[in-house]
Amino acid sequence: MLWFHEGRADEFDSRQRLPSEGVVWLDLVRSGPDWREQLPPGSDLSLHAQHDADVLNTTHPPFFNKTREYDFLVFRGYDSTSDVHHPRTRPIVFLLKDNMVVTLREQGDESFVDLRRSWLAGDIGVPNSAASLLHRLLDVVVDGLLGLREPVNRLLAGWQERLLDQSDPFNDWRLLMRLRNQLRWLSGTMEAQLNVIESWREDYSGDFSQNLEIRFKDLEDHIRRVGSHAEQNQGAIDALVQIHFAANGQRTNQVMQFLAGISAIFLPLNLLVGYFGMNFADMPFLSRPHGGLISLLLIVLLGVALLWGFRRRRWM
Structure with missing residues (x-):
């Protein structure tokens, strides 16, 4: 006080x-x-x-x-x-x-x-x-x-x-x-x-x-x-x-964009593999000695080309 x-x-x-x-x-x-x-x-x-x-x-x-x-x-x-x-x-x-x-x-x-x-x-x-x-x-x-x-x-x-x-x-x-x-x-x-x-x-x-x-x-x-x-x-x-x-949200979009790019790249590769996997009597490259290697190189080249194109367009 x-x-x-x-x-x-x-x-x-x-x-x-x-x-x-x-x-x-x-x-x-x-x-x-x-x-x-x-x-x-x-x-x-x-x-x-x-x-x-x-x-x-x-x-x-x-x-x-x-x-x-x-x-x-x-x-x-x-x-x-x-x-x-x-x-x-x-x-x-x-x-x-x-x-x-x-x-x-x-x-x-x-x-x-x-x-x-x-x-x-x-x-x-x-x-x-x-x-x-x-x-x-x-x-x-x-x-x-x-x-x-x-x-x-x-x-x-x-x-x-x-x-x-x-x-x-x-x-x-x-x-x-x-x-x-x-x-x-x-x-x-x-x-x-x-x-x-x-x-x-x-x-x-x-x-x-x-x-x-x-x-x-x-x-x-x-x-x-x-x-x-x-x-x-x-x-x-x-x-x-x-x-x-x-x-x-941005991080999720980046992940989904990456996964979509991977799917877009592998889809043509799956198509190519499925084409050569068809069981016909006469298929290109099947009768050649290096047919398997050529098919593998085509798949790799197609994948690299798609990846380069996606990168150039900034889709990945």
Whole structure:
């Protein structure tokens, strides 16, 4: 729990009474219905029944609702413990009341660890309002989602090499389709989160400085970038699949073309062999001493001539 006042950030114990001046950030772990026990005296935070259930819902989509007492936001951040083949997000609840911002995150979610350390060390400026604090926190969450781009790009680049490598058949279709589905879901989530920010800004009753207005617009642009990247990767996966099957189709056509050429070459040879195999009394070359050798040479010459003609016309 941090208290921002007089240009600095100080920690305070949950047993201390909530400061009446400055900006207060209560960073709580959503471990169960007893999460309110972490609140300091004087916080006077009473949630509506539906919001109480929403706090504990780990699958809750992005959401915003304004009440007379507080603003309620649900924002989904990147789950750093998930595999890049199946990236997941987890919800963070934001409650704004007067000069206080409460964040409720899952156990093990360390999204704000570095930001908290920087504030306490005095490395960065401190927020001067609840809206400014909310922007800083949301910016960290969105930066975590932006960080997903590089590992996904590397993964798709590796899959592209494998899909086009005929010596190493690609068999990870389930992982590829799972990633595509997750990216499609992420794109929809970013659109919902953008709506959350826009709705909150429209209904916010506090003062917005011009600088803060610009920073929130930048935040919205970052959210759009995450959604755009997810959509681009969906298209990249679709293109990879199409290229893979096109390459396989081309290879199959080449094999069938080769087999058709071989069949076309051997068909006249079979005709020639069948002709000399007819059991008539008088056949050319049969009475000659070198008739068999001459017949064999005719077959070979005909085969070579057909092969040369097919090669010249690029039929094989």
